[in-house]
Amino acid sequence: MPHISPVLWQFLVKWMTNFALFPPEASRIAPQMDALYFFMVLVSLIGLTIVILLLTSFSILYSKKRHPVAVQVEGSTLLEATWTIVPLGLFLVMFVWGALIYFRVYTPPANAMNIYVVGKQWMWKAEHPGGQHEINSLHVPAGRAVQLTLISQDVFHSFSIPAFRVKREAIPGRYTTVWFEATTPGTYHLFCTQYCGTEHSHMIGDVVVLSPDDYKKWLASSTSGASLAQNGERLFASLSCNACHNTRPDARGPNLANVYGSKLRLSNGQTIVADEAYLRSAILNPSQNVMQGYAPIMPTYQGQVSEDGVIALVEYIKNLNSDYRVQQTTNTTELLPTNEGKAAPAGQKATGSTPAGQGMVKQ
Amino acid sequence: MNYLSKENGLLSWLLTGDHKRIAILYLISISFFFFIGGALAGLIRLELLTPQSDLMATDTYNKVFSMHGIIMIFFFLVPSVPATLGNFFIPMMLGAKDLALPKINLLSWYLYIAAGILALYAMITGGVDTGWTFTTPLSTHYVNTNVITTGIAIFIAGFSSIFTGLNFIVTIHKMRAPGMTWFRMPLFVWAHYATSILMVLGTPVLAIALVLVVLERTVGIGVFDPAKGGDPLLFQHLFWFYSHPAVYIMILPGMGVINEVISTFSRKRVFGYTAVAFSSVAIAVFGFFVWAHHMFIMGISNYSVLVFSLLTMLVAVPSAIKIFNWAFTLYKGSITFETPMIYSFGFMGLFTIGGLTGVFLGTSGTDIHLTETYFIVAHFHFVMVGGMLMAFLAGLHFWWPKMTGRMYPEKISQFAAVVTFIGFNFTFFPQFILGMLGMPRRYASYPQEFQVLNVFSTAGATILGVGYLLPVLYLTWSLKYGEIAGSNPWQATGLEWQTQSPPLTENFVEIPIMDHEVYDYEWLERQKEKEVASVR
Numbered sequence: 019m020p021h022i023s024p025v026l027w028q029f030l031v032k033w034m035t036n037f038a039l040f041p042p043e044a045s046r047i048a049p050q051m052d053a054l055y056f057f058m059v060l061v062s063l064i065g066l067t068i069v070i071l072l073l074t075s076f077s078i079l080y081s082k083k084r085h086p087v088a089v090q091v092e093g094s095t096l097l098e099a100t101w102t103i104v105p106l107g108l109f110l111v112m113f114v115w116g117a118l119i120y121f122r123v124y125t126p127p128a129n130a131m132n133i134y135v136v137g138k139q140w141m142w143k144a145e146h147p148g149g150q151h152e153i154n155s156l157h158v159p160a161g162r163a164v165q166l167t168l169i170s171q172d173v174f175h176s177f178s179i180p181a182f183r184v185k186r187e188a189i190p191g192r193y194t195t196v197w198f199e200a201t202t203p204g205t206y207h208l209f210c211t212q213y214c215g216t217e218h219s220h221m222i223g224d225v226v227v228l229s230p231d232d233y234k235k236w237l238a239s240s241t242s243g244a245s246l247a248q249n250g251e252r253l254f255a256s257l258s259c260n261a262c263h264n265t266r267p268d269a270r271g272p273n274l275a276n277v278y279g280s281k282l283r284l285s286n287g288q289t290i291v292a293d294e295a296y297l298r299s300a301i302l303n304p305s306q307n308v309m310q311g312y313a314p315i316m317p318t319y320q321g322q323v324s325e326d327g328v329i330a331l332v333e334y335i336k337n338l339n340s341d342y343r344v345q346q347t348t349n350t351t352e353l354l355p356t357n358e359g360k361a362a363p364a365g366q367k368a369t370g371s372t373p374a375g376q377g378m379v380k381q
Numbered sequence: 382m383n384y385l386s387k388e389n390g391l392l393s394w395l396l397t398g399d400h401k402r403i404a405i406l407y408l409i410s411i412s413f414f415f416f417i418g419g420a421l422a423g424l425i426r427l428e429l430l431t432p433q434s435d436l437m438a439t440d441t442y443n444k445v446f447s448m449h450g451i452i453m454i455f456f457f458l459v460p461s462v463p464a465t466l467g468n469f470f471i472p473m474m475l476g477a478k479d480l481a482l483p484k485i486n487l488l489s490w491y492l493y494i495a496a497g498i499l500a501l502y503a504m505i506t507g508g509v510d511t512g513w514t515f516t517t518p519l520s521t522h523y524v525n526t527n528v529i530t531t532g533i534a535i536f537i538a539g540f541s542s543i544f545t546g547l548n549f550i551v552t553i554h555k556m557r558a559p560g561m562t563w564f565r566m567p568l569f570v571w572a573h574y575a576t577s578i579l580m581v582l583g584t585p586v587l588a589i590a591l592v593l594v595v596l597e598r599t600v601g602i603g604v605f606d607p608a609k610g611g612d613p614l615l616f617q618h619l620f621w622f623y624s625h626p627a628v629y630i631m632i633l634p635g636m637g638v639i640n641e642v643i644s645t646f647s648r649k650r651v652f653g654y655t656a657v658a659f660s661s662v663a664i665a666v667f668g669f670f671v672w673a674h675h676m677f678i679m680g681i682s683n684y685s686v687l688v689f690s691l692l693t694m695l696v697a698v699p700s701a702i703k704i705f706n707w708a709f710t711l712y713k714g715s716i717t718f719e720t721p722m723i724y725s726f727g728f729m730g731l732f733t734i735g736g737l738t739g740v741f742l743g744t745s746g747t748d749i750h751l752t753e754t755y756f757i758v759a760h761f762h763f764v765m766v767g768g769m770l771m772a773f774l775a776g777l778h779f780w781w782p783k784m785t786g787r788m789y790p791e792k793i794s795q796f797a798a799v800v801t802f803i804g805f806n807f808t809f810f811p812q813f814i815l816g817m818l819g820m821p822r823r824y825a826s827y828p829q830e831f832q833v834l835n836v837f838s839t840a841g842a843t844i845l846g847v848g849y850l851l852p853v854l855y856l857t858w859s860l861k862y863g864e865i866a867g868s869n870p871w872q873a874t875g876l877e878w879q880t881q882s883p884p885l886t887e888n889f890v891e892i893p894i895m896d897h898e899v900y901d902y903e904w905l906e907r908q909k910e911k912e913v914a915s916v917r
Contacts, residue, residue, distance in 0.1 A: 037833065041818050055747055055817070062737040069704060069733050073726060076711035077718075080647070088715040088902065093653035093706075101705040102698060109694040112744045117687055119746030124683060139523070173519040174613065176678065176753055180819025183750040187679040189614065190518060191607025194680035207828065211753035211821040213512045215523055216440050219824035303610075320608060 044206055044227060045182035046199040047123055052183070054115050061108055123184055126197035130165035133158075134246075134329045137168065137175035137188035140217035142208065145329055149249060150240040154223030156208060157240075158200050159233035165197040167294060171325045176212035179225050187212060193295050200227040250334025253327055257319070271316065272309050278336040283310040297332045383786070383883040398483035399886055403490050404469035405784070407460060410490075412853075414456040414497060419849060421449035426808075426839040432832050434825035442825035443510040444526070450513030451531060452504075455538045456497055458765055459627065462634035463580075464493070464545055466776045467573045469784060471549060473877035473884065474567045476558025476893040481551040489544035496538035503530035512823060514624070515590075517605040517616040521597040529598055532591040539584045539591075542630075546580030549573050558876070560895035564658070567875055567899050568651055571658040572637025575665035579626045579633075582669070587623035590616060614679060621672035629668040632732075632764060633661055635772030636703060639725050642775050643707050645873040646722040647714030650900035652706045660699035667696040677748045686745050693743030700736045704729060719791060719871070723798040724775035731767025731805065735760060738813065756816025762809045771805075774798070774852065781856065782870045786883040787863030790855050797855075801848030807841025874905050 043049050079085065133156070134145040144156050158164045168177055170188040178185040179198070186196035210221035228236055244252075254260060262271035277292050285308040290296055300307040301323065304316035323331065384401045394402055424445050428436040437445070468486065472479055480486050503509060509531040511520040520528050553574050557566070594616070596602045603609030605616045644651050651657055673681060673689040707729060716722075738760040742748050751757070781789050811834040820831045827835070869878040880889050897904040 038818060038830070039814055051746060051750055054744070055741070055750075058741055058744065058747065062734075062740075065737060066730075066733055069708060069729065072705075072708040073711065073729060076708065076714070077716055077726075080711060080714045080716050082715045082717050085713070085715050088648035089713040090650055090902070091652065091709075091713055092650070093656070094709075097709065098653050098656050098702065098706070102702055105701040106694070106698050109697055109740060112740060113690055113694045116744030116746035116748070117690060120677070120686060120690075120749065121683060123746070123749055173523050174516055174679075178753070178819065178821065180750070180754075185678050185749050185753070189680055191613065192680060207819060209819065209821045213443075213514075213516065213519070213823040215510070215519055216443065218443070219434065219439060219821075219826045222828075306610075 041180045042202070042204075042206070043181070043183075044200055044202045044204060045179075045184065046201055047119065048181070048183045048201075050122070051119055054112070054119060057115070058112060061112075065105075123198075124186075124196060126165040126195055127163050130163035130197050132165045132167055134333075135166050135168045135177060135188065136171055136325045136329070137177065137210065137214075137221075138171040138325075139173065139215055140210070140221040142175075142177065142210070142221065142223055143326065145246055145326060146237070147246050147333065148237055149242045149245045150237060151242065152240070154208070154221075155226060156223070157226045157228060157233065157236050159230050160200050160203050160227050161230065163197055163199045165195055167329075168194045168196070169325050169329075173214050174212045175210045175214050175221065178209045178211040179206060180209070181206040182225070185211060193298065200225075203227045203229050203232070246330055246333045247337040248334075250330035250332070253323070253330050254334055257323070259331075262316070270313070272312060274335050275338045277338070284308060285310050285312070285314070294332050294336075297335055298328050301328055301331060382885065383881065384886045385786075385883050387886050396487075398479070398487060400472050400480045400483065400486055401469050401784075401884065401886075401888075403486050404465050406490050407464040407468060407493070410494060410497065411457050411460055411465065414452050415849075417501075418449055418453040418457055419846065421445050421452070423842065423846060425449060426842040428825060429827070429835045430839045432827050432829050437825075439825045440510060443512075443823070444504075444508035446823060447510050447512050448504050448508055451500065451509070451535070453765075454513055454627070454631075455535050456493075456500065458631040458769055459538075459542055460493060460545070461631070461769065461773050462638060462776060463549070463573060463576055463630075464489075466638065466773075466780060467549065467569075467576075467634055468545070470780060470875075470877050471552060471570055471573055472556065473880070473888050474570055474875050475552065475556055475561055476876050476889065476895060477552065477556035478887050478889070478892075480548045481556055482548050485544050486548055489541045489548070492537050492541035492544070496534045496536075496541060499534035499537065500531060503527035503534060506530075514620060515594060515616075516620075517594065517597070517613050520594055521605060529595050532595050536588050536591050539588045542580050543584050546577035546584075549577040550581065553577075558893050558895055562895075564655065565895050565897075565899050566658075567637075568640035568654065568657055568661070569634075569637035572633045572640070572661045575661040576630050576633045578665050579630045579668065583623045583626040583630070586619055587627075590619035590623070593619075614676070614681070617676055617679070618672065621675045622669075625672040625675065626665075626668045628761075628764065629664050631769050633664060635728070635769040635776075636661065638772045638776035638779070639707060639728055641873070641875065642721045642725045642779050643710050644900045645779070645871050646719060646725075647711050647716045648872075648902050649710050649712075649714040650898070650902070652709040652712070653702075654900070656702055657706050660702045663699045664696060667692060667699075671696055671743075674743055674748070677745050678752055690743055690745045694740070697736060697740055697743065700732075704733055704736070718795075719778075720789070720794040720798050721775040721779035723795055724771050724778065724801075727798065727802040727805075728768055728771040728775065731763050731771060731802075735763030735768055738763065750819075751816055753821060754816040755812040755820045755822055758822050759809050759812035759816060762812075767805055767809070771801070774801070777852075777856075779871070780877075781859070782866030783877060783882045783884070785860055785863070786866055787859050787861075788866050788870060789859045789863060793855050794852065797848055797851035800844060800851070804841050804844030804846070804848050808838050808845050809841070811835070811837040811841075872902075872905060874900050874902060879908075 043052060132147060136143045141153050143151060143153050145151050168186055168188040170190045172190060175188040176185060177188055182198045184196050184198050186194050204227055206225045208223040208225045210218060262269060263274050265273060280292055281289055282292050283289050302318060302320045304318055305314050308314045384399055397403060428442055434442060507527050509526045509528055510524055511528060553570060593604050597605060603611045605611045605613050607613060640651050671689055671693045673685060674693045677686050741751055742760060778789055778794060815831055815834050820827055866882050868881050876893050879893060
């Protein structure tokens with residue numbers, strides 16, 4: 019049989035072995051979203067069947083041969099009300115069900131572990147709190163809520179993991195978040211789904227879900243020697259931020275310890291909560307974010323600090339409690355001494371860092 | 382003597398004020414652009430035959446899909462039915478001699494042509510690779526292609542469409558024949574009234590958005606630039622404020638065609654005329670308040686997502702009403718299956734799928750997974766190609782005898798309609814599955830496992846291409862060799878059929894008086910009896 023047409027045969031074999039209608043379900047939310055998807059497919063199939071049945075049966079019953087003279091019918095309020103109210107009702111069910119899932123996907127639980135992801139033409143850079151960073155791959159533990167805080171360094175990108183059924187736009191100048199809890203260890207596709215220029219279709223990578231033990235090993239073997247917050251601390255010092263933001267009573271800038279999450283009064287009278295977005299904005303656009311009681315003397319760091327650098331600074335400020343030293347973050351406790359020269363495991367793109375200069379834009 | 386033979390020479394066409402001649406000018410121009418857009422689609426499908434990007438460089442691929450979208454949307458779909466069939470038949474259906482503003486009508490065609498030439502010039506001199514969506518800051522700061530030229534081309538094309546819409550609104554308000562009340566207007570006219578509102582109110586917003594993109598590229602005003610305090614998302618709000626209603630600009634006139642065809646070939650008045658008329662207006666009104674459903678994953682507030690998702694559900698309902706009303710128009714009719722009817726059946730099936738899959742995207746939860754994938758591509762093509770193009774071909778065949786005075790060959794065109802339907806499903810149905818599997822749109826290369834479905838899609842596109850080439854051949858043939866049509870070959874009730882084919886330049890010998898309901902087949906019978914009696 020194969021000799022009839024090897025090409026066609028190969029194609030058929032490929033089809034039989036590769037054919038899938040649905041991607042794998044590898045996150046907590048995936049089966050929930052699929053349940054809604056199946057419900058909608060079912061409703062659509064029923065709707066389509068009704069339309070096709072109506073069209074074919076009327077076509078047969080009332081073809082000119084069988085039914086030479088048409089009988090005029092004006093309309094029917096009852097029928098029309100039916101096909102207004104029934105679809106509306108079904109659509110509203112989908113709306114509510116969909117909204118419940120939507121809120122779940124975009125409302126991270128409080129205990130989620132945060133990973134920063136920076137998109138740029140044409141790669142994804144992930145910054146783990148323990149200082150590990152990787153390009154076009156993302157290692158996450160199974161069974162633990164992981165929040166991604168995304169930002170783009172240039173154009174719109176979109177971070178999509180079909181097997182998790184989650185996707186979030188990475189926007190220039192703004193943090194967005196999404197979260198998931200991976201369930202099944204394995205390697206899954208990571209796509210950029212927002213068209214972003216020449217190499218858009220190559221802005222892809224792997225999401226590697228590891229069992230908690232494997233994840234610990236991965237963290238240890240990919241460490242760069244300093245946590246993200248420690249990198250931020252070095253950057254903080256090298257940019258001389260501490261010249262004004264310090265604990266001295268005559269400091270020209272506000273003390274940043276415990277500032278994260280607190281309510282601030284700005285000089286324009288606004289009260290805001292100091293979240294990541296505010297901290298980022300205060301570094302890059304200080305004149306818009308002056309705290310009450312302080313002079314607007316801070317220069318902008320726009321163009322001097324890359325998005326990765328801002329992330330390190332934000333992470334540093336988030337972890338400041340009493341003095342200007344980094345408090346130990348959860349993941350730094352897992353840090354092991356770096357073993358210079360040890361080759362990184364295959365397929366893993368974690369890179370070492372140049373601590374103090376990292377995150378600064380080279381002028 | 383008719384509108385075609387009254388004057389001869391190129392100038393008599395280029396300086397005409399006759400809505401029918403302008404419609405023919407439009408028909409030739411949009412067909413030209415359709416085949417350019419179609420050739421680009423062919424290139425896309427060829428590239429996607431294999432997972433690697435091997436037929437062309439990724440930059441070229443990006444330009445090809447961008448130009449495919451820009452040409453098909455702004456130079457084919459938006460003007461398709463309104464500027465050709467609408468232009469030709471709205472005055473005739475209302476019993477008028479012409480549109481209210483004939484010179485504006487001609488100007489609209491010239492703007493369209495100027496815009497088209499500019500777009501082609503941009504394409505030949507390097508193209509544009511922003512996608513048809515011109516997303517900032519990609520379009521303003523990161524690409525080095527002919528964004529400005531293309532932007533200006535679309536800006537000009539927008540005015541062409543505003544003028545058409547304006548002309549229709551004035552005509553429908555002011556030029557109706559005696560007795561032609563609003564509720565005696567054919568539903569084709571109602572659909573165009575709704576479309577015109579969208580054109581006049583929506584297009585300026587697109588024009589503004591494009592001007593801002595051009596200004597940002599040239600002088601860097603920074604409205605969309607976060608580094609200057611601008612907001613890159615604002616562009617998408619502005620863009621979709623036009624471009625979502627624009628899909629209704631593209632589909633509503635097609636729905637208008639379907640009303641006329643189904644009523645004529647089942648010899649029945651349209652089931653629930655008022656509901657269908659108001660559903661067009663409802664789509665136009667609700668259509669303005671759903672734009673942010675294109676941005677569910679973009680970090681807009683969760684509560685605005687709730688509102689836009691809910692409104693999207695509401696805009697889906699009038700479409701459902703229409704589908705069922707059309708199906709019940711067949712009930713107790715006396716149905717024949719000429720080509721326009723076959724295309725209309727195709728429309729109803731494909732538009733039902735296109736509409737229902739739109740609900741998958743309007744539902745916020747499933748949109749997260751499906752947006753920006755091939756599911757979007759499939760949904761959009763089901764509505765635009767399966768819906769609008771099928772309706773356009775239905776209308777073109779339906780009114781061909783009136784426009785040219787000749788019948789098209791029935792058997793081969795029925796065959797072409799079936800080929801189109803089959804080819805279409807083969808091309809676009811696999812893309813729903815690809816989308817669910819997560820294949821992103823606008824990818825020049827893709828993971829191995831998506832190949833089989835892409836091969837199906839490309840194979841289907843070949844069949845579809847044949848389906849579109851056939852009408853070009855036999856319709857051209859029919860201009861000379863087609864049977865003489867006579868004034869009312871379908872025994873349709875519209876006023877456009879109560880005058881000679883092709884019509885006089887003035888459309889009617891004397892202004893008709895609308896003394897009956899639209900789609901009144903008994904009136905038509907009485908007219909025929911009267912004529913027979915008067916001959917005796």
